[in-house]
Amino acid sequence: MDTTATAQVERWQRFRTNRSKALATRHGWLTLTSFQWLESRPAGVELAPGLWSTDGTTATLTAAAQDGLTLVETGEPVDGTITASLANEESLMWVQFGGADGQQVVVELAMRADRYAIRTRDSGSPVLTEFDGVPTFDYNADLVIEAAYEAYPEPVAIPIGTANPLVDGVHYSVGEVVFRLPGIDHEYRLHAEEEKLGALTITFHDETNGESTDEWRKVSTPRPRVDAAGKASVVLDFNRAINYPSAFTPYGTCPMPVKGNSLDAKIEAGEKQPLLAD
Incomplete structure (x- = not known):
């Protein structure tokens, strides 16, 4: 493994350590x-x-x-x-x-x-x-994707469901992340929400859902970068895909993906289905 690859894995391992600490807070x-x-x-x-x-x-x-x-x-x-x-x-x-x-x-x-x-x-x-961390796929450098970001003029409010069937939600889409996956010849466009300091969060389905992963997951990106030509891009690192709280508890009201935020591919990176105590 070269120096760059080693550094990427080490950063991911630090991310996983911090993620486990955040989950295991006393009243989390x-x-x-x-x-x-x-x-x-x-x-x-x-x-x-x-x-x-x-x-x-x-x-x-x-x-x-x-x-x-x-x-x-x-x-x-x-x-x-x-x-x-x-x-x-x-x-x-x-x-x-x-x-x-x-x-x-x-x-x-x-x-x-x-x-x-x-x-x-x-x-x-x-x-x-009894929490002992969240199972994950092994780090996969091929699923660190350079994606274009196409911002909307104004955020768009899109009605969505949540993990609680009695609670409706709203996804405030600020734009679309546009990318291709290795070995697949078509383009994907996923709606994104804006978080603190301009970071983006993408909530998505993929073909591992219900098998090795929960029903949906999310992945965050840093703030989009804009080049000299005015084109924006983000690094979409699926190794940092995480579960919503509803994967750990039936008492969450977590947002479902927007219709269309589904990948016809197996994203074998990031968090798997949690192993929960009975």
Whole structure:
């Protein structure tokens, strides 16, 4: 292996190490244990104390001191009624309880599809405690692709589904990534969303889905580069394709690919289907 190839593999291995650390945070995506819609009347929920409700605009929680709930932000005990309001797609790590430090479980308040829901995040979940990394394909230099990027004049909002059939989503496409794959004679065009600092994220299907990989994955690129002629390009490194949280938990609301973001090829690079604890 030459020096350049060795450096590429080493960078990928650092990426994989950081990815595993990010997944294994105490109340991260590996700790979700429920997703529950709030009702209009105060009622108990599974896996968390207190009475929960919403009037559609505000979420309300009523609990007594003996329930052991405290606010995540301040640690202040919940003894009585508290409220919170979110915009659609926002989330709030709201209250916590349990364990020796009173912080084993965090209850996340979320607004999805203009409805309030809660998700419990339990740091004792075996999905987290037995996590040993995500299986991946071996590094494949042939799937580091130089792609053209064709930006739209303005972002285009495209309705999409999500991992939760009761939650619709929107993909804000800022342009298309255009490329060819080795050994295939036709061109691909995939919609991209813009992330922080101009990076792009492409959510896609391919023919490994449902076999060696989850139902869909995503891959991010650095900010597009523009040459002297004004043409933009990105490096599309499928070795950095990762799973959405919904691959690890049934309680995600992760976006599906835009219609047409499907590759009639096996992308044998990046993350495989996770091996989850029973």
